[in-house]
Structure formats: structure tokens, C-alpha cells
Amino acid sequence: MNKFRLLPVAILLMAGAAHAQNADSLLKTLDTADKRETVAATFKSTHVVLSHSSETEKKHDLDLRIRHHFGDIGGQFGSAHTLYGLDVASDLFIGLDYGVSDRFTVGVGRSKQDEMYNFSGKYKLLQQKVNEHMPINLTLFAQMGWIAREPFSNSEFSKYTNRFSWFFQSIISRKISSRLSLQVMPGLTVRKNVSDTRDPEALVSVGFAGRMKLTKRFSFVADYTLVNGLSRPTDLSQAYYNPLGLGLEIETGGHIFSLNFMNSEYILENNFITNTKKSWTKGGVRFGFTISRNFTLFKSKNKDPEKRSDIY
């Protein structure tokens, strides 16, 4: 019986508590913030240095990308005679990426090396979420390369399909903190146009990439792709090297400028994973840059005047 005497006291305390409830605690109980929201901007751009990042274009955004790789800074082809490679264009690229949806991007481009045209699809399968509901981003990437140049010899493209190469990659990334993002990319390149019979037509590669934000708009970016010693023997007559790129990325709201140094001569995966013949240690490093400009298409579809932005 005795314990029931405490009932009114308990109610009194509760009533007191309700009275003392202040604005702060009430706001806390009303909080409607999404506890499973996705983590945005693991990378600022769809590319790190050479490799793709896990990012895709936003829905209805069109990204125009222009990339340039200069010649060797040092070694036989470098030095002051070519102004440390600036006289040479080892590869040039112009491409367009379009966001069909926030998760699916299609791309088309053309690069100087082999006069290669590329057609690509990129799909964001998993998105990292806060509170560890989903720890990683997973993006799937596929790209077809088409060599459009004249054959160097009659036998080179004996079958027309030898002009095609295929590249498949799973891009796994994680935004560790607002400053640091890391990425691993296992991939497979399949091509017919192989100069050495011991060089396999199907090349396995594993890429590693990262971004370190220095300020809100400047980031240090790097990527490395391991190719030699996986499915490719390390003792081929032609020496191949693993591509390593380092760079600085500058974001200015709609534009991204990327200034890089890398040993790879070529820009597309179908070329640089299979054919990097220059080494960081032998003066084969070169300067390169990307200019990326974002356009928003179909903006007029937004009928809500409170969310509309206009450029004059």
C-alpha cells in the first residue's frame, strides 16, 4: 500500500517537469532532420586525377571537360628544348558527361591518342549515409573505346572489332571526414590490339585514389593504378609502368580546374591503364590540366518560384 502513496508525488514531479520544459528541449523533440541522409560530395568532381571518382553528375547537369597532357618534363624528350614538355601535346581530350538521373551518367568524348572515341555509362549503386547506415559509396563504370585512326600496318585491325576496347570498374569510396576521402577501384580492361603476345588481352587493375581538402575550394588529389604483376607479366620486352597522378583541384562554383603531374601520357582508362610507357623516375613525368564546366539543362522545369535561381 505504502508505495502507492508516492503516486501523487510522482505526478506532481511530472507536472513540474512539463512546466519546466523549455524551448530548447522542445525543439529537440520536434527535430525532423533525416537521420539516414546521404553523405554528399565525397569528391568535388567526377574524376580524381587520371581515374574516375565515385561521383556522378547531378540530374540534368551537363559537364564539358577539356583535358590536356603535355610532354615529358625531363629525360630524352624533355628539358629546355621542349620547354619541359610544354611544346608537346601527348594527349588531348574533349568530352561531355550528362546526368540522366542523380545516379546515372552517360558520357561521350574523343581523345587524340589513337583518335579514340569513348562512350561510357556510370551508375551510383550505393551511397554513403550518415550514422553508418551505409559506410561506402559504390559506383559502377563501363567504357567502350573505339580507335578511329588509320591502321599502322595492314594486319593491325584485321578484324574491325579489334578497334574496340572495353573497360569495367567498380569504384568504392568513403568520405572519411569532411577533408579526407579515399577510394579503391578494381577494374578490368579488355582489348584486342596487343603488341606483345605475352601481354594478356584482359588486364586486371586495382586503383587507389584520395582527396585531401586543403581549404574549402582547394584540394590535393592523387591516384595510382596497379597494373603490372596482376595479370600482366613484369618482364615484357616493352616496359610498362603503373600510372601515378598527383594534383591540385580548384573549385569555383560551376567550374573545376585541376592541375596535375603524372607519368601517364594518355587520358582515357582504355589507353593509360594498358599503355603507360613513361616512368616518374626517368623524367617521364608531365604536366596536365582539366577544365570542367557545368551546365544545368531543363532548369525551367522547376515551377516552384521560391526555389528558382536566375542568371542574368
Next chain:
Amino acid sequence: MTWINNIKRLLLSGIFFAIQLNAMAQTYTSKNIKLALYSSTPLEDIRAATDKCTGVIIKDSREIAFQVAVKSFEFDRKLMQEHFNENYMESDRYPYAKFKGVLDQQIDWNKDGIYNVTVTGMLTVHGIDKKRTVPGKISISNGQVAVSTEFKVACVDHGIKIPKLVFTKIAEQINIKVSGKFNQLK
């Protein structure tokens, strides 16, 4: 004599329960206040809005408070929304914007009408507090309370830097519009 005790307890419980209900009736809350921001420059107008702002009014203490998750703002350009969160508001570090103040005037909450008021309190944006007095309008009709206000927030007051390098033009003063209906907390 236990039955007398029982009745006593019952009565007491009833009284305290009534007190508690009364305490709750002193409070209005809302979960879907509309918040719109507008940045205007000769080159570019930027607008964004959310309807997920929450609010509390406590009659007794004349306290009034609003809170919004910065990430809930929607822009028509997703890239702009990303830049808003990443480059300006740093919403991973400062997820909420908040205003907490006290009504400067006494108003009769039981009488229908439109009251022009001012609220003095602390505006917290981008993790930086700024004391503000904001004019607003409270309309009461049939126990329903609606609140609306319009004011400006200077980016510099809250440590939000707009670099010269940026191509998109952002105003130094951002217009904020707030409107929402409150319900009595039951």
C-alpha cells in the same frame, strides 16, 4: 479507512493531472514552418526553400524559438545546393540554424487578431551567434496561431566568406522569409 485514502489520492492525482495539462496548453509547436532564402545581385538571383523548420512558442515566458536543418534547403540546381552546404554553411559541422528569442510585447493569446511584434534573441547561423531584434507578425484565429517574419542576414556576421574567385554571384545580405502555423501542444 483505506477508501478515504483512495479517494484522496484520486483527487490529488486529478488535480495534478489538470496542472500538467494546463502547463502543456501554454505551449505552441510547429514542425512544418516554411523558410525561404533569397540572394539578389545584378548578375544572379538565387532562391532556396524548406518547409521542415520547427518552432516553439511558450506563452508564459513569451519565448519563441525556431530551428532548421540546413541540409533541408532545396535549390533548383543540385550543384548549387551542394556548394551551399559544402562551401558556405558547412552543414556537416553546423547542421542547424537557430533563432531563440523573447517577445518584446505582451499579447492576448485568447483574443483573435493580428499582432505586430518584435522578438529579441540570438540568431545562430554557421555556428556563430548574433543578437538580433526581428519584427514579425502573429495572427490568432480560433486558437490557431500563425507567425510570419522577414529579415536579412549578413554573411559577414556569421563568418560566411564569399571568395572573389567564385563565378556565381552571392549577395552580402541574404533575405529570409519565415511563415508557419502553430498548434497547441497536447
